[in-house]
Amino acid sequence: MKGLVVLGATGSVGRSALEVVRRHPGRFQVVGLAAGRSVAELEVLAREFQPECVALGDPAALEARPDLEAAGWRAGPGSVTELASAASADIVVNAIVGAAGLRHTIASLEAGKRCALANKESLVAGGGIVLDAARRGGGELVPVDSEHSAILQCIGEAKRDEVRRIILTASGGPFRGLDAAALERVDADMALQHPTWEMGAKITVDSATLANKALEVIEAHFLYGLSYDRIDVVVHPTSIVHSFVEFVDGSVLAQMGEPNMELPILHALTWPRRPADRALCTFDPLKVSPLTFEPVDTGRFPLFGLGVEAGRSGGAAPAVFNAANEVAVRAFLDGQVSFRRMAGVVGGALEALASRTTSSLEEVLQVDRDTRRHAASLV
Numbered sequence: 001m002k003g004l005v006v007l008g009a010t011g012s013v014g015r016s017a018l019e020v021v022r023r024h025p026g027r028f029q030v031v032g033l034a035a036g037r038s039v040a041e042l043e044v045l046a047r048e049f050q051p052e053c054v055a056l057g058d059p060a061a062l063e064a065r066p067d068l069e070a071a072g073w074r075a076g077p078g079s080v081t082e083l084a085s086a087a088s089a090d091i092v093v094n095a096i097v098g099a100a101g102l103r104h105t106i107a108s109l110e111a112g113k114r115c116a117l118a119n120k121e122s123l124v125a126g127g128g129i130v131l132d133a134a135r136r137g138g139g140e141l142v143p144v145d146s147e148h149s150a151i152l153q154c155i156g157e158a159k160r161d162e163v164r165r166i167i168l169t170a171s172g173g174p175f176r177g178l179d180a181a182a183l184e185r186v187d188a189d190m191a192l193q194h195p196t197w198e199m200g201a202k203i204t205v206d207s208a209t210l211a212n213k214a215l216e217v218i219e220a221h222f223l224y225g226l227s228y229d230r231i232d233v234v235v236h237p238t239s240i241v242h243s244f245v246e247f248v249d250g251s252v253l254a255q256m257g258e259p260n261m262e263l264p265i266l267h268a269l270t271w272p273r274r275p276a277d278r279a280l281c282t283f284d285p286l287k288v289s290p291l292t293f294e295p296v297d298t299g300r301f302p303l304f305g306l307g308v309e310a311g312r313s314g315g316a317a318p319a320v321f322n323a324a325n326e327v328a329v330r331a332f333l334d335g336q337v338s339f340r341r342m343a344g345v346v347g348g349a350l351e352a353l354a355s356r357t358t359s360s361l362e363e364v365l366q367v368d369r370d371t372r373r374h375a376a377s378l379v
Contacts, residue, residue, distance in 0.1 A: 003088045004269070005032035007080060007104055008095030010041045012200045013118040013144065016261045017093045018045065020269065023279060028269065031088040034080045036096075037061045043068070052088060055079040057100065080104055085111035091269055093144070094119045097202050098326050099319070099368050102126050106361065109139030116268035118144035120219045121326075124311075125319040126364045127222035141223070142268045147216055148223055149264035150242035150255035152271070158247065160225055167244040168216055169236035170296065171196050173208035175339075176237060180300055186339045188332060196239040196259045205329045209342060210296065214307020215325075218318050221311060228312050233304075235294040257283055302343040306350065316356035316367045323368045324349035327375035336379055349375045 004021065008014040014035075021028045030049035035042045037058035046054050056062060059076040062069050069075075074082075077100070084092050084104040092108040093116045094101050101119030106126075108115040110133045117123070122130055134141055143149055147168045155163060174193050175183060191208040192201060199207070206212035213233050220231050239259040246252045257263055263280050298305040303325065310317035327349075328342035337345060349371050358364045 001026060001029050002090040002269070003031040003086075004028045005034070005083055005086060005089040005092045005108075006030065006095065007034045007084060007093060007101070008036075008097065008118070009033045009045055010035040010038040011095055011097065012198065012203075013095035013261060013265070014093070017095065017116075017265050017269075018049070020262050020266050020277075021049075023277060024266075024275065027275065028091075032083045032086050034083050034096075039065060039068070053083050053086060055083045057096075077103070081107045084108040085113070089113055091116055093265070093269075094122065095144070097121075097200060099125045099322055099365075102130070102364065103361070105130055106133040109133040109141065110137035112138045114140040114142055116142050116144050116265070118265075120145060120215050121322050123219045123222045124215050124322045125368060126358070126361065127218070127318070129358075129361055129364065131222060142271050143219070143223060144261075144264055144268045145216060145219070146242045146259070146261065146264045148220060148243070149267050151220065151224060151245055153255045153267065154243065154245035154253040155224070162247055162249075163224075163226065163230070164246045164248045165230040165232055166220060166224065166226065167232045167234060167246065168213060168220065169239070169241050169243055169293075170210060170213040170233055171207060171239045172235040172237050172294070173210065175208055176235065178300075180340075183300060183340055184338065188335065191332070191339065195237070197261075201333060202326070202329050205332060206325070209339070210301040210304035211307055211325050211329075211342075211346075213296070214304045214311070215322065217308050218311035228308065233296050235296055237292065237294075238288060240288045240291060256288075258288075303346060306343060306346055310350060310354065313354060315354065316358045316363075317350060317354040319358055319364055319367045320350050320353045320356070320371045321346060323371035324375040327372050327379065331379045345375050345378045348378045 032053045034055040054073045056075045062075045084107040091114045095118040099121045102122045105122040241254045244254045310321035324346040328345040331337045
């Protein structure tokens with residue numbers, strides 16, 4: 001039985017991970033749970049799974065609950081980081097949203113854990129640092145994103161020089177068919193109506209702007225050691241094909257399935273094995289036909305191009321893109337900037353700060369803080 005820690009347990013991916021655990025009794029033991037500030041929801045989960053440790057990222061989260069502190073609950077980012085390296089954990093699911101998850105990813109890898117990574121921002125903001133942590137500690141990085149899970153499954157045991165390129169798929173989000181004039185009038189409620197996936201607010205907006213796909217391109221670069229010239233993206237509105245891998249002999253493999261995060265989560269927890277799960281065996285080729293693909297329109301969705309170019313530039317640019325995008329999304333959800341204006345905020349931050357260096361965790365976190373301040377001033 002594998003000891004499992006779930007960071008971000010009350011979010012979309014965290015809840016899906018725990019649902020997978022429920023369907024596989026005897027395979028996993030939940031030894032740690034963490035969330036940001038959702039005390040009531042985390043309390044329900046703690047009663048069900050009886051973990052050894054429970055942590056909340058918000059230092060003030062337990063101020064009104066001395067009973068939970070007395071029961072061993074802890075609060076503050078440091079308590080979550082310690083949970084990520086708990087001795088009883090074999091696998092750490094990092095489902096925390098945003099750059100806040102970077103420190104926890106590094107801690108789990110340095111402690112030799114398998115990090116089932118749903119926090120793509122870890123690799124975007126600190127890709128080289130994360131890979132160094134895995135090498136130092138002997139940890140294992142296994143992606144949870146459906147697209148990167150698909151690539152992992154398609155590549156299998158093939159050597160990287162046998163891969164010609166990978167092709168990530170994007171749903172196109174809820175505004176795929178809108179022209180530039182119509183995009184000026186969309187609001188947060190409209191952006192949160194994703195056509196195929198059920199996700200948290202931040203990633204749903206990122207899907208609407210295609211910033212999420214740019215983040216995944218950068219993530220793929222680090223996960224699979226491929227140059228940006230070997231990573232392509234196509235829009236696939238039904239989200240049935242999760243990614244393609246084209247090999248040097250001309251063969252192309254695709255991983256397909258209904259849009260359901262529980263499948264890539266199960267795969268990340270059990271890789272390279274495939275335990276039976278009847279709840280996920282629902283694929284009907286006739287139901288999902290036809291499958292269509294379109295090019296990405298970078299004119300209508302400029303955040304995609306800004307993000308990919310930041311990845312190509314390297315240095316601090318990916319961390320700046322990530323932090324500025326988080327600020328822009330929050331401002332959009334709060335009604336402070338328009339959908340189209342988000343790209344201006346991110347572009348302005350890149351222009352000001354992308355030349356910084358990020359050779360250490362401290363430098364990455366400083367760039368993140370400085371970018372957030374600058375992006376907020378642009379808002």
